[in-house]
Amino acid sequence: xxxxxRLTRTLLKPLERPGVGWMLVVGVLAVVVAFGGFAWSFMMxxxxxxxxxxxxxxxxxxxxNFVFWIGxxxxxxxxxxxxxxxxxxxxxxxxxxxxxITAFAxxxxxxxxxxxxxxxxxxxxxxxxxxxxxxxxxxxxxxVWDFFAISTYLTSSLLFLFLPxxxxxxxxxxxxxxxxxxxxxxxxxxWRGTTQQWHRLETAMQIMAVAIIPVAVSVHxxxxxxxxxxxxxxxxxxxxxxxxxxxxxxxxxAGLIIAMAALRRVxxxxxxxxxxxxxNLGKLLLTMSLLWGYFTFNERLTAWYGNDVAEMNTFxxxxxxxxxxxxxxxxxxxxxxxxxxxxIRRFRTITGCVIASVGIVVGMWLxxxxxIVPSLGHKFLPYSWGTYSPRPVEIAITVATFxxxxxxxxxxxxxxxxxxxxxxxxxxxxxESAPTRESVPVDAxxxxxxx
Amino acid sequence: xxxxxxxxxxxxxxxxxxxxxxxxGYGERDITVMTAAPMEEFEFxxxxxxxxxxxxxxxxxxxxxxxxxxxxxxxxxxWPIVVGNxxxxxxxxxxxxxxxLTMLGAVLSTVATLIVTAGLGRxxxxxxxxxxxxxxxxxxxxxxxxDGDVEQILGAVPGARVKTV
Numbered sequence: 001x002x003x004x005x006r007l008t009r010t011l012l013k014p015l016e017r018p019g020v021g022w023m024l025v026v027g028v029l030a031v032v033v034a035f036g037g038f039a040w041s042f043m044m045x046x047x048x049x050x051x052x053x054x055x056x057x058x059x060x061x062x063x064x065n066f067v068f069w070i071g072x073x074x075x076x077x078x079x080x081x082x083x084x085x086x087x088x089x090x091x092x093x094x095x096x097x098x099x100x101i102t103a104f105a106x107x108x109x110x111x112x113x114x115x116x117x118x119x120x121x122x123x124x125x126x127x128x129x130x131x132x133x134x135x136x137x138x139x140x141x142x143x144v145w146d147f148f149a150i151s152t153y154l155t156s157s158l159l160f161l162f163l164p165x166x167x168x169x170x171x172x173x174x175x176x177x178x179x180x181x182x183x184x185x186x187x188x189x190x191w192r193g194t195t196q197q198w199h200r201l202e203t204a205m206q207i208m209a210v211a212i213i214p215v216a217v218s219v220h221x222x223x224x225x226x227x228x229x230x231x232x233x234x235x236x237x238x239x240x241x242x243x244x245x246x247x248x249x250x251x252x253x254a255g256l257i258i259a260m261a262a263l264r265r266v267x268x269x270x271x272x273x274x275x276x277x278x279x280n281l282g283k284l285l286l287t288m289s290l291l292w293g294y295f296t297f298n299e300r301l302t303a304w305y306g307n308d309v310a311e312m313n314t315f316x317x318x319x320x321x322x323x324x325x326x327x328x329x330x331x332x333x334x335x336x337x338x339x340x341x342x343x344i345r346r347f348r349t350i351t352g353c354v355i356a357s358v359g360i361v362v363g364m365w366l367x368x369x370x371x372i373v374p375s376l377g378h379k380f381l382p383y384s385w386g387t388y389s390p391r392p393v394e395i396a397i398t399v400a401t402f403x404x405x406x407x408x409x410x411x412x413x414x415x416x417x418x419x420x421x422x423x424x425x426x427x428x429x430x431x432e433s434a435p436t437r438e439s440v441p442v443d444a445x446x447x448x449x450x451x
Numbered sequence: 452x453x454x455x456x457x458x459x460x461x462x463x464x465x466x467x468x469x470x471x472x473x474x475x476g477y478g479e480r481d482i483t484v485m486t487a488a489p490m491e492e493f494e495f496x497x498x499x500x501x502x503x504x505x506x507x508x509x510x511x512x513x514x515x516x517x518x519x520x521x522x523x524x525x526x527x528x529x530w531p532i533v534v535g536n537x538x539x540x541x542x543x544x545x546x547x548x549x550x551x552l553t554m555l556g557a558v559l560s561t562v563a564t565l566i567v568t569a570g571l572g573r574x575x576x577x578x579x580x581x582x583x584x585x586x587x588x589x590x591x592x593x594x595x596x597x598d599g600d601v602e603q604i605l606g607a608v609p610g611a612r613v614k615t616v
Contacts, residue, residue: 005585005586008585008586128522128526130526130529134529134530135530136526136527136529136530137526138534139523139526139527139544139545139548140534140535140537140541140544144548145544145547145548145551148547148548148551148552149547149551152551152552152554152555152558155555155558155559156554156555156558159558159562163562163565166571167487167488167584170584171487171584171585173584174581174583174584174585175581175584175585189566189571189572190570190571190572190573191571192485192578192579192583193485193486193487193583193584194483194484194485194499195484195485195486195495195496195497195498195499195500196498196499196568196569196570197569197570197571198486198488198489198496199499199500199502200502200504200564200565200568200569201565201569202489203502203504203505204504204561204562204564204565207504207505207508207557207561208558208561211508211512211554211557211558211561212554212558214550214554215551215554218547218550218551222547225547422487422488422489423488425487425488425586426488426489426490426491
């Protein structure tokens with residue numbers, strides 16, 4: 001006889017037959033994604049002339065999106081790994097929501113170098129293997145470092161997401177019939193839940209957490225090297241590595257809060273994604289907002305104090321010139337609003353955290369844009385100055401990536417429990433059971449009869 | 452010989468069953484315990500704890516390090532080109548590639564070790580009950596010594612539902 005406790009019932013409910021609302025949401029998102037795909041295909045067919053990229057600004061929306069999505073990916077695996085290592089009890093309902101963001105954001109972010117190639121069918125030129133003349137790619141190039149960093153992080157993140165899914169796949173396998181049983185049975189890899197399997201899984205997760213934290217830090221540092229290794233005004237800065245990592249974690253947490261709030265509302269998970277989870281993430285977001293402000297101030301002060309002509313041109317363009325509306329919007333939504341909302345306890349509610357997070361996601365996208373475009377448009381010699389304005393294909397592709405993220409997340413939550421059932425059970429055991437010495441009969445005490 | 456197991460609703464009852472089996476002379480290798488989630492607060496959850504996963508992960512990382520060092524050095528010396536006034540084998544940039552491959556080696560070896568040592572991917576095992584994933588705790592013996600022996604021991608624990616497969 002298969003029984004279902006309340007926790008299992010609630011967390012498996014979203015996996016039941018989809019309703020009209022779900023189909024409608026998926027349909028709309030799929031149409032937007034398809035439109036983005038069409039825009040990309042059209043761009044491949046017609047060439048890069050369709051984009052707003054003109055000399056000297058050859059990195060625009062596409063590379064902005066690349067950096068932005070790689071940044072968003074830092075929400076999941078990194079936060080989940082840190083919370084696992086410090087054994088934070090409140091992590092249990094949060095970790096999978098976070099890990100999924102990493103996997104999908106990396107897939108989307110990783111797509112942009114291919115889109116930016118213009119001829120994506122030649123993507124294998126990025127792969128480090130020798131060509132017909134036995135010439136290898138240049139290992140001194142940050143673009144090759146990107147290949148290694150992103151592929152390592154993507155592989156690790158997918159495995160980090162998959163491993164703790166195995167026991168939940170086994171649960172679904174045991175409660176299903178027919179084709180569903182076969183599919184989930186295959187994914188469960190013959191999981192039985194022996195004590196040995198639990199030890200192996202938990203140790204593996206610990207090792208992965210230890211390994212994945214430095215990888216996550218390295219990934220965004222390496223993405224920052226794409227800029228800081230070039231002698232371009234406001235790019236060639238030693239602070240770029242930590243600045244990018246802090247910004248990535250910042251935007252990642254904001255993305256996680258938005259996703260959790262949506263899941264909570266849509267899937268009715270109010271009992272498991274509690275206000276305390278948002279409160280804790282809100283505190284983390286506040287810390288990151290302050291850190292972001294600190295780094296931004298540092299970066300700008302150094303440029304301003306140095307008073308280098310080329311750097312000051314870029315500086316002025318963003319601070320008081322044509323890019324200043326974007327710059328001050330970025331400062332407002334990344335620093336002013338989050339600090340006000342999140343530092344006052346009364347405002348650090350779910351709604352408050354979501355409002356701050358939406359602003360931060362917008363602000364961090366603007367930050368990536370403001371790092372890339374003004375610097376390329378204001379190089380050392382005035383003859384190489386230029387501007388950039390995005391064209392419809394780039395805007396369509398950008399919008400489609402947000403829809404793709406929402407679509408992938410919606411589909412994932414339909415087929416896989418978005419909150420780890422076994423981890424919630426383990427947490428419940430720890431809280432409830434913890435038997436006192438007196439409450440347990442003598443022969444049931446921890447191995448006493450054996451010893 | 453048929454496998455014998457019992458299902459329990461509480462960790463205390465399962466612990467008592469494990470203790471009884473040990474008293475009857477069954478060792479840790481003979482006893483199988485299955486749960487829907489880790490139950491660290493009970494001693495039975497320590498069965499099969501010992502593993503070399505950390506060492507193997509370090510070994511995998513070392514392998515990645517060697518591979519990364521070889522790949523960068525070999526590629527740069529097989530067609531030596533001076534780029535940006537850097538040496539033919541520039542260590543600063545190479546360390547980035549070597550680091551990533553080191554971590555990848557550690558991660559992949561961890562997953563491979565998990566699959567092998569946890570027995571994942573094997574065909575349907577003899578001793579299993581789908582009630583386990585619903586919260587029941589299974590305590591069983593894959594190959595009992597004598598007929599009736601294990602049934603009797605497990606049946607003596609209050610709340611046990613004894614089964615044979």
